[in-house]
Amino acid sequence: MINDFREMTNETVIETDICIVGAGAAGISIAKYLNGSNISICLVESGGFEFEEETQSLYQGKNVGLKYFPLDTARLRYFGGTTNHWTGWCAPLDKIDFEPRDWVPYSGWPFTQKDLESYYIQAQKWCNVGPYRYQPSDWEADNFKLLALLPEKISNKLWQFSPAPTRFGIAYRAELEQATHIQVLLHANVVEVVSNQSAQVVEGVKITTLDMTKTGTVRAKVVILACGGLENPRLLLVSNRVQTTGLGNQNDNVGRFFMEHPVVNSGELITLKDSRFLANYGNITIRNGTHLKPAVSISEIAQPKYQTLNVAVMMYSDSFKEQMEGYLAAQKVFRALKSGKFADNLRHDVIHAITDLDNFAEGLYYRFRGTNKPFPHDTSISLTSLSEQTPNPNSRVLLDTEKDKLGLPRIKLDWQLTALDKRSIRITNQLIGEEFGRMELGRLQLAEWLQPEDDHFETLTGGYHHMGTTRMSEDPKQGVVDKNCRVHGLANLYIAGSSVFATSGNSNPTLTIVALAMRLAEHLKKQVVS
Template sequence: MISDYRSDPFSEIEVDLCIIGAGPAGITIARRFLGGSVTVCVLESGGTGAETTSQMLCEGSSIGQASFNAANCRMRAFGGSTNVWGGGCIPLSNLDLEARHWVPHSGWPLSYEQLQPFYSRARSLLKIDGHDFGEGSFHTPPARKPPSFDEDKLINRNFVLSPVYFAETYGDDLKRAPNIQVFLHVNALELESCPDARSVRQVRVSSLHGQRGIVRAKQYVLAGGGIENARLLLLSDSVATAGLGNDHDLVGRYFMDHPSGTLGTLTTGAPESVTRAYNRKGGKGIAPAFPELCLSEPAQRENRLLSGRVRPIAVEGPVPRGLAALRGLRKALRKPTRDDSMALEGKIHTGTGMAGSDEPQPARTIGSLALDIGVGLGDIARAMLRKKAGKPAVETERVDVVGFFEQAPNPDSRITLGREVDALGQRKVCIDWRLTSLDWHTYRTAAAVFGSELARACNGHFQLQPWLASGRDESPQIQGTAHHIGTTRMAEHPRQGVVDLNSRVHGMSNLYVAGSSVFPTGGWAFPTFTLVSMSLRLADHLVLLL
């Protein structure tokens, strides 16, 4: 059943399992109990889509080296940020999971071999089960064959685009399940613990309309994302004054994202030779595979680098009038698709956040667009001839080399509570997003490697961006990709992490954390495939307990 807490409130309920957050992690875990005897309550702060009032609860301050807009990098709604995600799925590699001697605080307490069975099961949930995979890549041939590079420097790895939007795909399953109750527009205010702060006894909840209630459960799972998981643990301070699970001041620390920025520009007479294969359009089937150009493992080891990838993006020159009108008419007539949504990956290159938008353009009538099409038929014919020859419709002005990188685990990069409060009276987050010398070393060295290899492949010239000049660490021209990692990291020992190997909060008997906040490192990989796999692993553990 799915209910709206504003119109169907409760004062107290008691269940076997309480899941806080209905994003991919929360929905994955809830589905594991479909139709069984275990009673499950899922608490979701938002509604069925983006809402301004709910999104305002994400607001916070930023005090780090790089600016970070807390309100525009995640979505409070049933389905979480998978309502707007790009669908990219790829497994982590062995190197991503290793304790690398040149990367302080690296290393998972789990191996790839231990994750592999859950990766295999996650394919079905993400409807990509027709694709075989190995560590760090899918085996499916990409839509277009990419150029080859020196494998001691660069390697192409394949990812798959999942067609799954979790709310849309699995909402009906939860709605029909007699043992599962999903409440929308209900916010967890605090995990109230027993006097010894070693177990959760109940969760206090509230709506923005003032309804308040209590949820009691045998087991609790935080599945609110990398920022909100840490925030709720810190807010739960009525017994443990530093917050639950925070005996060693680790909650909120090691906050990571996948920093992204333009590394440089390629000028070449043959831009299609290095851009066409990495264009995400034109794939076959509902779950196509595409390549990503990545730093090879030998290059990472030899140069002591974090992992990273680039996408060479063709930047169009001036668009002829007739073609611009045809594009405008098509956009006006077609229904919205994934590419027109607020897909996080799609917004990276425009410099906007999840809730942002491109510079607004004056609205044009279909009639005026049709008139321009008639005048510009020659433009359209020339564009069609270019496409028939395997070239883009508009001549490429330049190629931007955009990098996406792993971030070094850094205890000083963290989520804390600020002084300002939200509409519920809860302290807002304060984000201190910091880079290390290893991050800067990776950007500069990787930019040189990617740039030189791409220039060689297209017989072009690579120009490094000024922000990467040696000795200029003050103003990194990067932004996040809304992949929030590490604030409740997994470790065998409580002095090294917040949760244990089963994702249970150290020192707590009935509190678990799901999602990428438990990742000790993130590699460069899109996190959802690993996040779902880890959620399946946690669900199996909870089944044994309940």
């Protein structure tokens, strides 16, 4: 059943077993998973079926830390949530991402990758990607071969790509509409999570229409916040009527540990031989209907050895580089002059020297002829690093003094990175350079900004991934939710979505969001029924 709250009577009270706030990937997955279980569900959504500018404007906020996307463009506030602009990249978190690592502060999940595997397998189908096969060896029989890299340093990593990414709001609307125990409530904005006087039990949520002409309450045995990594902490923080620091914020962890996937230009690879061996890395390859995109990443053996985060590097051919050559050359000279250095021509020097060492006899021939050896077949490949971010309490979501149309404080995002984040990217790329050199495939140049050993970032962007702000930890002093996604100190308030990620890995989060939502639904099925 789908209702529009604007068409309901004022001061409506809805009674339900489970109230889910937010109809994005997590919220819809939980409702879908519990469909047919006889548990009554109210799925509360701020928007309607289409994008509405006024509702979207509730997402406006400030960036007060590192440069970041405008907050109202980094997510979507209508039925289907941010899956409405999801690009379709899927990969599970790696095994090491779940493990405590003594060189990564606050690392470790309360369960393992294996514990999540059965949910990942189901999530693959809901996300419209192929079978749960992410080991490169899984695809060798399908004639999909990657470089034989030294496992002590670098490994291959696979993503699956959905060419028609599941728009959860479109794909699963009919199913939710027909579900007898599920009520989807559109245009209902949650303005407060209501708790009892001891802030140990939540009673439900207060809702309002955008024009605030109608208000109501959803009373529930269980409340799940599933509004994304920026909005989940915001709702907890603004729900401060009883617990004045915000619900679940007794240890001042709500909103802290904000993580993105830093995406940076990390260097250039010149291949001195036929570069067809890299074709599988630069393109999406289809095998048995599954779209595959590989990258290279620092191996699980190397991470403890070099004390790094989990960093993956994508390779892209510089197809437009020639067109840009004049511009880039001018830019390089300008930069060099500005920094007091001469223009760097080492690129050609490196190409010359290395190919000479490989082909001296041929070189002598051309020298004798008094002509230059033809320029080698070199291909320039741009390296883009996609990195795990250090869990960092100083990287956080805060409430601003400015308020939105509903009277709720807007968000201030203070995104911070550390020296470990940069060092991890640098070392990963250095190891890739060593591997390509060892295999006589080419040479790698680190991006200029990446060379100094400091914490300064350039060309930094993110993946529109908001993680960690209600992080999972069995220790209430280090997290907001427990291993079952229940908010510490509250008997019946749960969180779904990437805000519960304890660490971020380098995999796109959607598949893990859906898997975790299923796991939470399975837990609640037992809890609510019992």
